[in-house]
Amino acid sequence: MAVDGNWNLTMTTPMGERQATLSLRAACGTLTGTQGAEGNTAEIFDGTVSGDNVSWKVSIDNPMPLTLEFTGTVSGDSISGEMGIGPMGSFPFTGTRA
Numbered sequence: 280m281a282v283d284g285n286w287n288l289t290m291t292t293p294m295g296e297r298q299a300t301l302s303l304r305a306a307c308g309t310l311t312g313t314q315g316a317e318g319n320t321a322e323i324f325d326g327t328v329s330g331d332n333v334s335w336k337v338s339i340d341n342p343m344p345l346t347l348e349f350t351g352t353v354s355g356d357s358i359s360g361e362m363g364i365g366p367m368g369s370f371p372f373t374g375t376r377a
Contacts, residue, residue, distance in 0.1 A: 282310065282333055282353045285377040290362055291370045294342065301374065303333070310335050317341065333358070 286301040299316040303326075310326030314337045326335035334350045349372065351360020356376040361369045 281331065281355075282328055282358075286358055286374045287377050288314075288358070288372055288374040290372040292362075292364065293367055293370075300377070303335075305333075333360075 282303050282305050284303065286303065288299040288301055290297045290299060297316060299314055301312065301314050303310060303312040303323075305311075305328040308328060310323070310328045310333055312323050312326070312335075313320050314323055314335075315321070316339075319339070319341060321337050321339065323335040323337050327333070331353045332351075333353060334348070336346055336348050338344070338346050345365055348363035349360060350363075351358050351372065358372075358374040360372060362372045363369045
């Protein structure tokens with residue numbers, strides 16, 4: 280699948296730009312993998328893939344406990360979309376294949 284592999288993400292947040300790594304694998308419409316930032320890595324959950332459209336969630340503890348909700352589109356070696364940060368709203372993210 281076009282989404283499989285490792286990605287380097289840049290997320291725009293209320294605290295400025297943040298970098299993350301993402302490892303994805305798609306099978307039968309389900310998206311699995313891990314996401315890491317600032318030395319912490321977590322399993323993604325509720326991941327789906329449909330064509331070039333992807334979505335997943337990841338729980339973080341730093342800077343505060345939150346569940347981040349990602350929706351995006353893969354185009355070749357690029358990925359982009361929106362990251363929902365609970366009550367703080369949604370913010371853009373972009374990424375490139377590592």
